[in-house]
Amino acid sequence: MLNAIKKVPAGTFLVPMLISAILYTFWPNLFQVGGLTEHIFGGSGTNGIVGAIVFCSGTGIDLKKIGYALKRQGVLLLVKFAVGVGLSLLYISIFGLPGVFGINALAFTIVICSINPAVYLSLMQQYGTEQDTAVYGITGLFSIAAVPMIVFGISSGGGMDWMPVLSTLIPMAAGIAFGNIDPNFRSLFMPALPGLTMLMGWNLGYGMNLIEAFQAGVAGIIVTIVFYIVSVIFVVIDRNVLGNDGSVGATFMTVAGLSVSTAGILGSIYPEVLGEYVTAAASETLMAVVITSVITPSIVAKLSARENKLT
Structure with a gap:
């Protein structure tokens, strides 16, 4: 079974996420029994698992080779930040908070600024290097x-x-410290990443109601299309500016499951301003999570396969 899962691009994350999302959609209280069961299977342990992954991936950052990460991921992440913030502010200034085509400014901002680090990690475990994997915490x-x-x-x-x-x-800084003080910590913690990735996929999925995602309808699809159009710039920069195969740039074409909760967080910070947009924003973000989690891994796989054929 595991070998079949690994054949799917980002399968160690995507397959458990989709299975648990289906279960959550129809049986949302299946694992809500408290204790260890709820933390491992019911979505309650997501933050702890993410923290463990950030720490473990941090141990893989070799400060002697940090130039590679800064040159590739560092440049792409800076562009991601500038594009995300810039376009979001432009969208707000032009269309206001209600937005256009049913895409309110809260939904647009959350989607356009997001990267799914779980998909990134799973894909880099398949197609990238150890240093690519280690940058998980920053993404x-x-x-x-x-x-x-x-x-x-x-x-x-x-x-x-x-x-x-x-x-x-x-936790990422702590991981970097351990991994560079003694490389043996790197060999101890880095192998844990694939297993933790599967657990994270399951936990993130067990909080996604697929029916609600599809209820976002046309607006959710439109904002996802806009997200893909904007994100092409990362593939272009990765290939034509940084001289790589574009696979890392393509991993930025993903929206994180954790970003769904951002609507509620910002709504609680600015209740009078954003409160009325929270539900729609969360649904549209969830639609983008589902679509990009399924489509983007195939894009990365094709880019990586094309580069291998050329070499």
Whole structure:
């Protein structure tokens, strides 16, 4: 069974996520029995699993080889940040919070600023290098509410809560420290990533109601198409500027399951401004998560296969 799962692009994440999402859609309380069962299978342990992955992947960052990551992922992530924040602010200034075509500014911002680090990790385990895999923790910053918080902090004239960013960076920094003090820690923790990826896929799926996702309808599909159009720039930069095969750039064409919760988080921070848009934004984001999680791994696989044929 595992060998069959591995044949699917990002299968170690995607397959358990889709199975658990189907279960959650029809039996949302199946694992809500408390204790270990709920934490392992019921979605309650997601943050702990993500934290463990950030730490383990951090041990794989070799500071002697950090130039590779800074040259490739660093450049792409800076562009992602600039494009996400810039386009979101432009969208708000032109269309206002209600947005256009049923895509409110909250939904647009969350989707356009997101990267699914779980899909990234699973794909890099198949097609990338150890250093590509180790950068997981940094890509994770685009799955939480940090960047959308910056957007709405700027647009509203309010401040920025840096705690979500710090909560991601601290375990990653600890992992980097352990991995560079003694490389044996790297060989101890890095092999745990595939198993943790499967658990994370399951936990993220067990919180996705597929019926609600498809109820987002046309608006959810449109915002996903816009997301893909914008994200082509990362493949172009990866191939034509950085001189790679474009596979890492293509992994940025994903929307994180964790980003679905961003609508509620921002709605609680700005209830009078964003409260009425939370439900629609969450549904449209969830639609984008499902679509990109299925389509993008195939794009990455084709880019990687094309490069292998050329070489």
